[in-house]
Amino acid sequence: MGFLGWGLFGALFAVSDEVNTRKKIKQEQASSTKRIAEFNHYMDTLKTIQNKNYMALPDRDEILSYTFCIEVTKTSSDQIFIRWDCNIQYNSIAREFVIYKNYKNQPPQKIATLPFIKFNRTYEYTDTISPSESPCISYSVYLYGIYEGTLVKSHPSTGGELIPKLNKIELHVESRNNESAKLFWNRQENVSNYKVYRSSSDQNEEDFTPIVILAGDARRYTDRNVNFEKTYTYFVQAIYVQDETLLDEVISNRQTVTIEKHEEPQNILNGKSTSLPQQKTPDFDNMDGHEFENFCATLLKQNGFKNVSVTKGSGDQGIDVLATKDGIKYGIQCKCYSSEVGNKAVQETFSGKTFYNRHIGVVLTNNYFTASAKELAERNGIILWDRKQLLKMIEFSISHN
DSSP states (O other), X not given: OOHHHHHHHHHHHHHHHHHHHHHHHXXXXXXXXXXXXXXXXXXXXXXXXXXXXXXXXXXXXXXXXXXXEEEEEEEETTEEEEEEEEEESOTTTEEEXXXXXXXXXXXXXXXXXXXXXXXXXXXEEEEEOOTTSOOEEEEEEEEEEEETTEEEEOOOEEEOOOSOXXXXXXXXXXXXXXXXXXXXXXOOSSXXXXXXXXXXXXXXXXXXXXXXXXXXXXXXXXXXXXXXXXXXXXXXXXXXXXXTEEEEEEEOOOEEEEOXXXXXXXXXXXXXXXXXXXXXXXXXXXXXXXXXXXXXXXXXXXXXXXXXXXXXXXXXXXXOEEEEEXXXXXXXXXXXXXXXXXXXXXXXXXXXXXXXXXXXXXXXXXXXXXXXXXXXXXXXXXXXXXXXXXXXXXXXXXXXX
């Protein structure tokens, strides 16, 4: 090829290179213009919806699919720390996270937005609580993105449950002598107030009237505004209120009692059998632990138990009273509680029975037992004597001594 040929070839190559370069520039400009247009559209969409309800958008999990676990921790009285791990399947769609605060009786409130960062798995946010705001019960996190020019959102993940739920109330009612009904129930946390409701036999079955409002630490109530030989039905409502907002409420079971006349008992404290016609059943609910142990020991003697003795106060190994009946050796733990007796008493009695070489271990209480305590006692052969059994023993003592 001559000089002229090489020169022509070089010119053609230069022209071709220039054409390709200009073509690439146009493509890049077009792509850049498209990206800018998409971004501007996204920003315009965000601005348009900024003051609207994000949550009104439909969930598009099939497009914006993710899995994450949200953790909410109260770090101080006025700060909540929120953390979540995120695994996104479609990174090109995701744009930002939106955090919502959930309330008991109000719509959710958007509190923050965080940009989505590709390949970043962990996100954190700290929420500052205002003393004047309503109590928050949980937080929700949504992921938003752009799909085919439209703003879409994922299904939320929710965590926190900052406000505890109230437990079930187990109500028990007794007729006391011929002049009152005594109500008592299991211990509850976070209760602001209790309301006691009553219906009588001459009212409609569902016609309950609130008769008293009690403080949140109440465990019992004595209704003296009753009539002899009349039947009453009661239930108790527990209310959890914070900053004038009702957060939770539970209602107990219903209990019916007939006000009946009882024989006036004797004073059976400390082994005395002096007849006191005006004295009512000993007020064992208000005894301290040592008094109740001696009361139970005397009661056991008057119910036919032999060799009854109270163990030493400290280091008693879980047994308070030792007794024998019909050749069977009993080890008895006595619990004077204002709430239901739990597993610990059963466990201590089981250990004490072995320590004192007793045939039978018993827990005797002025109250009742939790469901878990009953289950544990049944599995370990421990006998439970609750308030009903205690009253039967008192009645036997009165009628046979």
